[in-house]
Amino acid sequence: MNGIGIDRRLLALLYILAFLLLREWLIPVIVLTDTGYLWLFLVFIAMTFLMALVGAKWWVTVPIKIIYVVWAVHYVFLEKVFFTKETAVQLLPDILSNTGIIMGGNWENLTNPFRTILFFLLLWMTTYLIRHWIEVRRSIFLFYVMTVIFIAFIDTFSPFSADAAIFRIMLTGLMLLGLLYISRLAEKHHVVLSMRSFIAISAPLLVVVTFSGAFANLLPKQEPIWPDPLPYFKSIVQGTGEGGMGTGISTSGYDPDDSALGGSFEQDDTLVLEAKVASKQYWKIETKNTYTSKGWEQNSASESHMSYTMGGELGGMDVSASDSPRQQAQLKVAEEFPFLLYPYGIRRVSAAGNVILLHAQSAGQYRTVINGIEGALDAYEIDFQEPKYSMKQLRATTMDDFATSNEDFSPYLQLPDQLPGRVKELADEIVGKYDSVYEKTKAIEMYFGRNGFVYAQQDIVVPKVEDDYVDQFLFDTKRGYCDNFSTSMVVMLRSADIPARWVKGFAPGEAVKDANGEHVYRVTNNEAHSWVEAYMPGIGWMPFEPTIGFSGQSNIDFDIELDLGDPEAPAMKEKEKQKPKKPEKPNKAEKSFEIDKLFESLNNWVKNNVWKLIVGIFILGLISWGIYAIRVRWLPKLLIQFHRSEKSNWKTFSTQYKSLLKQLDRYGIKRASGMTLSEYAIEIDEFFGGEKMRVLTQAYEKGLYGGNTTDQEWGNLKEMWEDLINRTSG
Amino acid sequence: MTHKEMIEKVLTNIDQVMIGKRDIAELSVTALLAGGHVLLEDVPGVGKTMMVKALAKSIGADFKRIQFTPDLLPSDVLGVSIYNPKEMEFEFRPGPIMGNIILADEINRTSPKTQSALLEGMEESSVTIDGETMRIPQPFFVMATQNPIEYEGTYPLPEAQLDRFIFKLKMGYPTKTEEIEVLTRAEKRVPIDHLETVISLEDLKDLQKAVVNVTVDDTIKWYIVECASQTRTNPSVYLGVSPRGSLALMKACQAYAMIKGRTYVTPDDVQYLSPFVFGHRMILRSEAKYEGISTMEIVERILTTVHVPVDRIRVK
Structure with a gap:
């Protein structure tokens, strides 16, 4: 593979184009995995191509690449530019232990440095493959198509926007294809093209590609005629794990002051909490009840406090949690929070020292008082019973129940006077067709996923004096992070007369191994989150997750199987089908792009559009079948085109001959199984006239039975074959 | 030539x-x-x-x-040794088989x-x-x-x-x-007398030596053996063709291909020759005999059912 036959300057150009194509693969991967260091990988690829270009021997290139990979890993993970003793001490055991992990098939447990090494290896192989395609096969079509498919897929299913990328890919890809085609033609006809003539030949191609590209770029672009087929998962995946809440212009992490929402949500992966718990939990801090058009405040005029000592049972258990199994969570909090981060269904808290819990009942906050002074606990254990809700019960909730309830919901129905009327109109429109409180609430929760809302963290508008935060998001920007979604949902719920409050806390975080090798959930400031609690009559406060990308924070264990014994179950299931359901367990809020989440969303989407899909598949099947059924007409043309560019030899000829046999069979001249080829050939020639089939058959027999696969006039035979197979398509 | x-x-x-x-x-x-x-x-x-x-x-x-x-007697065919009193020894008189x-x-x-x-x-x-x-x-x-x-x-x-x-x-x-x-030809003279060498x-x-150089591809061997083995499983046949029969067919095909000016055997050769080679090597069941089926017919029938190999067959 040393590029014989390709001018080195041309090869350099081809490599640059291939480099650009490969870069398009890297960008989304880097962006989606939030890896950073794109340049490290680009340098690696560039280095590989460069060394190939100067024709370096493998015993030069391989060590250089290995050293580079090790250095890159070292640089990224140990954050040092030069090698030290530490490198060997830290990296070697890592590699060894990961090798063990690979042997054991525990892919999830691979550590990041090792993953990076594997990624480098993958890149290495890819560059090798590309070099093979360019230098030997002289055809990059497969890679090009894969690139387009990959980018289109990523664009559709992930937050990555490939608007410019697809344009760049088209340009570089077409140029690469064209240049390779010219060089392939030259090779095939044994013509050595001088650089000058090569430029002359390829100039029209480059001009056409450049101009059409530029022209296409300048043209006004039609909006998609079809609505985005998958806004549902698009929005879900876009938001994946990127939780955020904040105040002011730029936010990160938890901030007790929410009086002015909006602005960018800044990435901050400072550790907040490490939780050792069996399943993913949302970590709640407090709720807020008063919406100010710009943000949230807690109206604590009527706040009552309860105090508990460590280890004692907490009061106010949810009905819904009463029969759930008791679980335990061990928390290590890195931030100085003078309050608890707690899962739903909290029953008991234990910590070392003289600690008293002060429970602000309406805000739902547990403040920690150590030795009489408010202070932060750095480790505690929480017993909790995860709430479970019966779907039957949820569906039985009605608006009238609020009237008969003797609780005072007025703080949770509060709305600012200046809230524009269209918010309420929208809320009424959304909930209008549903009867139960639960279904109304769910309808509002689902609203965001399907009406063009986009999850974004950067450049989120801060409402001006005359603007309302929710109104602006719902009708103007439709772009934001968790605060926008959760606040809007609460406001809409209240507009529809459903008591609701705004919840702050942290998303479950990423499952990792801690220093002792045990599984813990690692929660950083990036997981700071806000969601919604709505009151279900007869059940209590129930969490909901309107933020797209967080698949179902609502804390009900919606489980159809639970209700299987229930006579209402079948009817209910039917209803469920009409209404898209998010998985209800609050489990998916990971930092990185998660494949299984994608499948989950895909699954849901399929469920919701099952009829469209069936009809679509049916029509597609019908069309395919139709095309297949008339293949006797179009296949010969295709075969001729396909074989024309192939070398004339026995291999080509025998495939041609066999395809001719098949085509003749389709045409209607059947060959009985006991009929020899020469007998058949006579029949064919009688039918079409001439003696082409006999000549072809004789040549084929000579090759097949006589083993003469070298000195026949393949060129003539190919012409005859084309003539004959063409006749069958008439 | x-x-x-x-x-x-x-x-x-x-x-x-x-x-x-x-x-x-x-x-x-x-x-x-x-x-x-x-x-x-x-x-x-x-x-x-x-x-x-x-x-x-x-x-x-x-x-x-x-x-x-x-x-x-066998000696009438093979020849006989007669005592020659002049030479005082037995002298071999070759029979017509020589x-x-x-x-x-x-x-x-x-x-x-x-x-x-x-x-x-x-x-x-x-x-x-x-x-x-x-x-x-x-x-x-x-x-x-x-x-x-x-x-x-x-x-x-x-x-x-x-x-x-x-x-x-x-x-x-x-x-x-x-x-x-x-x-007409025999009207005036005996044609055979005027035949030249x-x-x-x-x-x-x-x-005869060149015949062995005619190529018999594995594909063809497969075909011959398939035909032969079909005679052994045919319900009308009591005794099928032996491997010697297959061998004879292959040899015959080589010679026939040479007559046709080819350097390789084709399935056509096999089809043409197999009734003559297989016909007398099979014994039919009495039922088949009563029905008037001949061995030649059985072979013809087998030839229509065995799939003619039109693609390379890998024989291990």
Whole structure:
């Protein structure tokens, strides 16, 4: 593979184009995995191509690449530019232990440095493959198509926007294809093209590609005629794990002051909490009840406090949690929070020292008082019973129940006077067709996923004096992070007369191994989150997750199987089908792009559009079948085109001959199984006239039975074959 | 002169005396080239002797004829040692088997003992007389005939011995126009007397050697074996074709391909020759016999069912 036959300057150009194509693969991967260091990988690829270009021997290139990979890993993970003793001490055991992990098939447990090494290896192989395609096969079509498919897929299913990328890919890809085609033609006809003539030949191609590209770029672009087929998962995946809440212009992490929402949500992966718990939990801090058009405040005029000592049972258990199994969570909090981060269904808290819990009942906050002074606990254990809700019960909730309830919901129905009327109109429109409180609430929760809302963290508008935060998001920007979604949902719920409050806390975080090798959930400031609690009559406060990308924070264990014994179950299931359901367990809020989440969303989407899909598949099947059924007409043309560019030899000829046999069979001249080829050939020639089939058959027999696969006039035979197979398509 | 041209000369030569019997001539030459022998089953007077004589004359071979009778002894075929009082020793007088081309007329008329003397000679290409083994001169080609009409006082050849003939052929009557042509040619003179030798015995030996170089692809071998094994599983057949039968078919195909000027065997060769090779190597069940099915028909039927290999077959 040393590029014989390709001018080195041309090869350099081809490599640059291939480099650009490969870069398009890297960008989304880097962006989606939030890896950073794109340049490290680009340098690696560039280095590989460069060394190939100067024709370096493998015993030069391989060590250089290995050293580079090790250095890159070292640089990224140990954050040092030069090698030290530490490198060997830290990296070697890592590699060894990961090798063990690979042997054991525990892919999830691979550590990041090792993953990076594997990624480098993958890149290495890819560059090798590309070099093979360019230098030997002289055809990059497969890679090009894969690139387009990959980018289109990523664009559709992930937050990555490939608007410019697809344009760049088209340009570089077409140029690469064209240049390779010219060089392939030259090779095939044994013509050595001088650089000058090569430029002359390829100039029209480059001009056409450049101009059409530029022209296409300048043209006004039609909006998609079809609505985005998958806004549902698009929005879900876009938001994946990127939780955020904040105040002011730029936010990160938890901030007790929410009086002015909006602005960018800044990435901050400072550790907040490490939780050792069996399943993913949302970590709640407090709720807020008063919406100010710009943000949230807690109206604590009527706040009552309860105090508990460590280890004692907490009061106010949810009905819904009463029969759930008791679980335990061990928390290590890195931030100085003078309050608890707690899962739903909290029953008991234990910590070392003289600690008293002060429970602000309406805000739902547990403040920690150590030795009489408010202070932060750095480790505690929480017993909790995860709430479970019966779907039957949820569906039985009605608006009238609020009237008969003797609780005072007025703080949770509060709305600012200046809230524009269209918010309420929208809320009424959304909930209008549903009867139960639960279904109304769910309808509002689902609203965001399907009406063009986009999850974004950067450049989120801060409402001006005359603007309302929710109104602006719902009708103007439709772009934001968790605060926008959760606040809007609460406001809409209240507009529809459903008591609701705004919840702050942290998303479950990423499952990792801690220093002792045990599984813990690692929660950083990036997981700071806000969601919604709505009151279900007869059940209590129930969490909901309107933020797209967080698949179902609502804390009900919606489980159809639970209700299987229930006579209402079948009817209910039917209803469920009409209404898209998010998985209800609050489990998916990971930092990185998660494949299984994608499948989950895909699954849901399929469920919701099952009829469209069936009809679509049916029509597609019908069309395919139709095309297949008339293949006797179009296949010969295709075969001729396909074989024309192939070398004339026995291999080509025998495939041609066999395809001719098949085509003749389709045409209607059947060959009985006991009929020899020469007998058949006579029949064919009688039918079409001439003696082409006999000549072809004789040549084929000579090759097949006589083993003469070298000195026949393949060129003539190919012409005859084309003539004959063409006749069958008439 | 290519192989094909030489063979063509012989066939044209035979054509001068045998009108409309090109196929039988071809098959006889095929058997000759493949080193096999032919059993002709037909009524007298259709030209069996003429065929063999013409063939012998065309290649300049020594022609002998043995008319088998019930009282013929093995020594009448093989030869006998007679005491020569002058030389004071036994002198071997070779029998008619010591020729190149032998016509064994009405072979089923003689006793099994004499039959087997001939058949052993055919198989071994040598005879043993008084403990002395003698080679039969090469080429050696026997055309035996059998009269299917008269069964009275005959000794039908046992199936095992039929196996020694590569082909069993039927001559058949000529068409009317052909028969008229026969008469016309024989009107003035005896055509056979004027037949010339067109190739030498050495040429023939060369041809026989060249036959083995004809390619038989694995595909073809697969086809031959498939056909043969089908005869063994056919419900109408009591005893199918032996591997010797498959081998004979392959050899015959090689020779036939050479006659056709090819250097390789095609399935057409197999299809054309297999009734003649397999026909006399199978024994039918009595039910099939009563239904009037002939072995030839069974072979034809098998040929229509076995899939002709039109693509490469990998034989392990």
